[in-house]
Amino acid sequence: MTYIAKPKIDLPGQKRNELGLTERDYEGAMSTLCAGCGHDSITAALIQALWEMSVAPHQLVKMSGIGCSSKTPAYFVHGAHGFNSVHGRMPSVATGAMAANRDLICVGISGDGDSLSIGFGQFGHVIRRNLNMLYMIENNGVYGLTKGQFSASADPGSTAKKGEANEMQNINTVATAISMGATFVARSFSGDREQLIPLIKAAIAHPGCAILDVFSPCVTFNDHVGSTKSYAYVREHLHRANGADLIMPAEEISVEYREGETLPVEMHDGSMILLKKVDAEYDPTSRPAALGYLEKQRLAGYVVTGLLFVDDSLPEMHAISKTAHAPLKDLAFEDLSPGGEALVELQKGLK
Amino acid sequence: MKIGTVNGTGSASANGLLMKALFRMGVPVTGKNLFPSNIQGLPTWYEIRANHRGYMSRSGRADVMVAMNAQTYQKDLNEVSPGGFLIYDSTWPRESSLHRQDITVLGVPLSKLCNENFDVARIRILMKNVAYVGVLAALMDIDLEVIKTLLEETFASKPKLVESNLKAIMIGHDYALENFTCPLPVRAEKMGDNAGHILIDGNSATGLGCVYAGATVGAWYPITPSTGVMDAFKAYCNRFRTDPETGKKNFCIVQAEDELAAAGMVLGGNWAGARSFTPTSGPGISLMSEFIGFAYYAEIPSVFIDVQRVGPSTGMPTRTQQCDLMLCAYASHGDTRHPMLFPANPKECFEMAVQVFDLADRLQTPIFMLSDLDIAMNDWMVPELEWDDDFRPDRGKVLGPEELKEMDRFVRYLDVDGDGITYRTLPGEDAKGAYFVRGSGHNRYGAYTEDSDEYQDVMERLLVKWETAKTLVPPALLSKAKRKTKLGIVAFGSSDGAVIEARDTLAEQGVHADYLRIRSFPFGQEVIDFLHDHETVFVVEQNRDAQMKALLILETNNIADRLVSITHYNGMPIPSECVVQGIARHLNAEVAA
Ligand SMILES: Cc1ncc(C[n+]2csc(CCOP(=O)(O)OP(=O)(O)O)c2C)c(N)n1
Ligand code: SF4
Ligand SMILES: [Mg+2]
Numbered sequence: 014m015t016y017i018a019k020p021k022i023d024l025p026g027q028k029r030n031e032l033g034l035t036e037r038d039y040e041g042a043m044s045t046l047c048a049g050c051g052h053d054s055i056t057a058a059l060i061q062a063l064w065e066m067s068v069a070p071h072q073l074v075k076m077s078g079i080g081c082s083s084k085t086p087a088y089f090v091h092g093a094h095g096f097n098s099v100h101g102r103m104p105s106v107a108t109g110a111m112a113a114n115r116d117l118i119c120v121g122i123s124g125d126g127d128s129l130s131i132g133f134g135q136f137g138h139v140i141r142r143n144l145n146m147l148y149m150i151e152n153n154g155v156y157g158l159t160k161g162q163f164s165a166s167a168d169p170g171s172t173a174k175k176g177e178a179n180e181m182q183n184i185n186t187v188a189t190a191i192s193m194g195a196t197f198v199a200r201s202f203s204g205d206r207e208q209l210i211p212l213i214k215a216a217i218a219h220p221g222c223a224i225l226d227v228f229s230p231c232v233t234f235n236d237h238v239g240s241t242k243s244y245a246y247v248r249e250h251l252h253r254a255n256g257a258d259l260i261m262p263a264e265e266i267s268v269e270y271r272e273g274e275t276l277p278v279e280m281h282d283g284s285m286i287l288l289k290k291v292d293a294e295y296d297p298t299s300r301p302a303a304l305g306y307l308e309k310q311r312l313a314g315y316v317v318t319g320l321l322f323v324d325d326s327l328p329e330m331h332a333i334s335k336t337a338h339a340p341l342k343d344l345a346f347e348d349l350s351p352g353g354e355a356l357v358e359l360q361k362g363l364k
Numbered sequence: 365m366k367i368g369t370v371n372g373t374g375s376a377s378a379n380g381l382l383m384k385a386l387f388r389m390g391v392p393v394t395g396k397n398l399f400p401s402n403i404q405g406l407p408t409w410y411e412i413r414a415n416h417r418g419y420m421s422r423s424g425r426a427d428v429m430v431a432m433n434a435q436t437y438q439k440d441l442n443e444v445s446p447g448g449f450l451i452y453d454s455t456w457p458r459e460s461s462l463h464r465q466d467i468t469v470l471g472v473p474l475s476k477l478c479n480e481n482f483d484v485a486r487i488r489i490l491m492k493n494v495a496y497v498g499v500l501a502a503l504m505d506i507d508l509e510v511i512k513t514l515l516e517e518t519f520a521s522k523p524k525l526v527e528s529n530l531k532a533i534m535i536g537h538d539y540a541l542e543n544f545t546c547p548l549p550v551r552a553e554k555m556g557d558n559a560g561h562i563l564i565d566g567n568s569a570t571g572l573g574c575v576y577a578g579a580t581v582g583a584w585y586p587i588t589p590s591t592g593v594m595d596a597f598k599a600y601c602n603r604f605r606t607d608p609e610t611g612k613k614n615f616c617i618v619q620a621e622d623e624l625a626a627a628g629m630v631l632g633g634n635w636a637g638a639r640s641f642t643p644t645s646g647p648g649i650s651l652m653s654e655f656i657g658f659a660y661y662a663e664i665p666s667v668f669i670d671v672q673r674v675g676p677s678t679g680m681p682t683r684t685q686q687c688d689l690m691l692c693a694y695a696s697h698g699d700t701r702h703p704m705l706f707p708a709n710p711k712e713c714f715e716m717a718v719q720v721f722d723l724a725d726r727l728q729t730p731i732f733m734l735s736d737l738d739i740a741m742n743d744w745m746v747p748e749l750e751w752d753d754d755f756r757p758d759r760g761k762v763l764g765p766e767e768l769k770e771m772d773r774f775v776r777y778l779d780v781d782g783d784g785i786t787y788r789t790l791p792g793e794d795a796k797g798a799y800f801v802r803g804s805g806h807n808r809y810g811a812y813t814e815d816s817d818e819y820q821d822v823m824e825r826l827l828v829k830w831e832t833a834k835t836l837v838p839p840a841l842l843s844k845a846k847r848k849t850k851l852g853i854v855a856f857g858s859s860d861g862a863v864i865e866a867r868d869t870l871a872e873q874g875v876h877a878d879y880l881r882i883r884s885f886p887f888g889q890e891v892i893d894f895l896h897d898h899e900t901v902f903v904v905e906q907n908r909d910a911q912m913k914a915l916l917i918l919e920t921n922n923i924a925d926r927l928v929s930i931t932h933y934n935g936m937p938i939p940s941e942c943v944v945q946g947i948a949r950h951l952n953a954e955v956a957a
Pocket of ligand 1: 079080081082083100123124125126127128151153155156157158159164
């Protein structure tokens with residue numbers, strides 16, 4: 014149960030981040046997911062990424078919808094406020110929270126059911142608004158929490174645990190996000206922490222809506238032969254377009270990179286994503302190139318992972334709305350209420 | 365006075381001009397726009413009620429009818445009260461069958477006159493409507509100087525328009541003077557200047573109230589008749605809350621993808637500490653219900669403004685009703701109950717829009733402000749809005765970093781004060797105050813639970829909070845009859861005006877009734893007392909199923925047999941005669957029995 018608190022033991026000599034916090038400080042309650050569930054690996058990656066980035070826990074908000082995946086915000090950063098909302102509606106609650114306080118760091122966790130079916134509309138519109146957040150989809154091809162029905166990301170031809178085959182087309186999360194105008198789209202695999210952690214960091218650093226679609230096998234309902242979201246299948250068909258490192262603005266870019274093999278992408282805040290290119294032809298800054306490449310690899314039977322598209326020049330929600338720099342929640346009442354004299358003046362026009 | 369035109373022909377500004385002219389002459393006046401759910405080409409009517417006693421509701425009479433729409437001529441003719449007057453465009457002859465002996469019919473060749481005087485086709489149509497204002501000015505003795513001043517104010521930057529409008533008015537005016545005996549017995553008489561009063565619609569007043577309340581996040585999905593709330597909020601925010609130098613805005617309006625999302629944004633915004641609201645109408649509330657239940661159970665302050673329109677389903681979007689009481693009172697699955705506020709006019713829309721945010725913050729729950737299309741989209745004459753500069757919002761029980769420092773440990777749902785209201789914290793402030801909001805079962809510490817006792821413990825405490833709500837919402841207003849009586853009337857919202865007038869009419873006939881205007885739900889003790897103090901209580905409301913009566917029966921004890929329903933739900937604002945007749949019918953039946 015989620016209320017089982019983890020014992021917190023401070024070991025001498027534990028590594029501390031810039032805020033003086035240890036990795037344990039970024040943990041949450043004990044997970045209640047099935048042993049081996051991909052979602053737990055993603056949680057572990059999140060913990061490490063947030064710790065390494067020295068995100069202040071109180072500045073973080075953890076948002077989610079409903080599903081096994083959406084339970085996971087309880088399992089990381091206990092010092093952050095969390096909001097486990099209703100099924101498919103995480104993006105709207107995140108929008109409201111970020112409207113109220115633009116200084117928050119927003120991590121939204123969703124599932125393929127949560128985002129691609131019941132919440133498909135909100136998924137699309139938070140992208141359109143370019144809300145500054147990390148939008149994580151823990152994608153297992155099924156509805157885990159309601160016991161294994163196909164989700165909209167199930168590939169045509171893949172089979173359910175009891176053998177029934179899915180004959181409908183799937184919704185390709187990343188291609189959909191890119192074509193809807195997302196400003197940051199990446200895909201990874203829960204079993205590939207080396208790739209996942211830098212992508213999480215890059216997504217958080219991205220000044221807009223960062224979609225991170227992570228294959229996350231459901232060991233209980235979707236890890237059999239015939240499933241295209243199983244550990245075995247994904248490992249076998251994984252094709253990295255690139256690997257990534259995030260270099261914060263304060264750090265010197267000391268990592269050596271050779272032209273043709275790495276591609277540095279400078280972020281708005283001065284940080285750098287260093288992409289280790291696997292495919293020389295891949296260009297994550299071009300939308301048509303990204304879509305074309307994804308489609309080509311899909312036909313060849315590959316699941317492409319890595320940073321697939323990024324454009325951090327597009328304005329996020331507050332830039333579009335021209336909202337004040339200070340969080341709206343902190344504005345003084347005097348700056349909000351026009352006062353008695355203004356009301357008298359205004360009413361002269363109503364006579 | 366009733367004016368029938370075709371929508372999209374500029375009649376709205378002509379009617380507004382007429383109404384404002386009467387207002388400036390000091391005549392108490394209200395206007396009701398009876399319009400179709402359509403942009404151009406369908407029949408639309410405008411009713412102006414002007415009377416020296418200041419009654420604001422529809423009377424059910426039409427003493428002067430302006431029938432500009434040939435399509436509805438027959439209907440309009442039938443509606444004129446005996447002894448009344450009908451003015452029509454006599455450019456084209458009417459069949460002689462379309463006449464009545466008991467009224468006076470006055471033909472003015474408006475189209476012909478305008479065609480002779482204006483060149484452009486579009487202008488001719490517009491001016492035809494302005495010209496009837498001139499006709500009425502002559503017939504009803506409306507001050508031409510006032511009309512001129514109004515035109516100059518309206519078109520301050522376009523003197524050409526003043527000229528052409530005035531020309532059209534004089535065409536109508538002079539024709540009437542030459543051809544009819546002016547003024548008619550039904551006429552306007554200057555009474556003063558209506559000092560201390562304004563003309564405003566409920567949506568504008570509501571939007572303005574949200575600005576004064578310090579709301580900063582507005583989320584919405586357009587729907588008639590609530591759209592004007594966000595339009596007004598935006599316009600007033602642009603005026604009062606935008607830095608003239610940087611253009612930076614101290615507010616954030618999000619046009620959501622649908623009402624589900626709008627509700628989610630309201631919850632997220634309030635949770636994160638900004639006063640957030642959404643204006644909507646019945647269909648929107650239906651969609652928002654899941655989030656409303658979430659906010660009830662997770663105890664998130666949230667403000668829902670429901671501008672009611674005719675249901676069920678899409679119903680009649682441009683017609684009025686008070687039909688969402690049941691929907692809002694118990695919105696969402698499971699055991700839920702929500703406070704509601706019922707403004708009766710635009711002034712109360714302003715005041716309650718301020719109050720509703722304080723209530724939401726104090727009670728940490730969804731609160732509904734229910735106005736309706738009649739209040740929202742019509743211009744009402746109300747006393748000037750007032751503001752106390754010492755007002756500071758009550759943000760309720762919010763703990764900041766300072767307070768948290770003093771505490772061993774923060775717990776979200778513990779009833780420390782015994783009023784059922786617990787303490788909350790805001791994200792972004794202090795890790796010590798961090799908690800996890802969930803709509804799933806939780807205990808008083810905020811932790812997930814499936815334990816029966818722990819679940820029930822929280823649900824029981826929510827009932828304690830409900831009792832506290834009864835003491836915080838605005839109480840019902842009692843108006844005693846001049847004589848001691850066993851008859852009572854209960855009404856709320858926009859039915860108020862009809863009840864006020866009906867009581868006077870009935871008193872003249874020797875029937876006296878006390879009147880209680882309910883302004884909120886849950887009902888306070890004063891409502892229960894009123895029901896018990898009267899043998900017969902008429903519950904006046906604008907819906908078919910007597911929803912207020914049902915709520916009274918559900919939420920109070922042993923009173924069902926004394927409640928008599930008077931309902932009016934055809935989509936038009938309730939006229940006073942409906943109340944008079946409803947009460948008379950019941951009393952006569954009692955005598956006969
Ligand atoms: C309105 C509503 N409908 C249905 C459900 C039941 N439900 C809970 S989780 C879920 C599917 C979750 O799937 P996904 O988002 O893929 O999460 P996973 O469990 O696979 O991580 C459904 C249908 C619900 N909670 N709310
Ligand atoms: S059912 Fe599947 S998704 Fe849910 S916890 Fe178990 S393994 Fe994970
Ligand atoms: Mg899933």
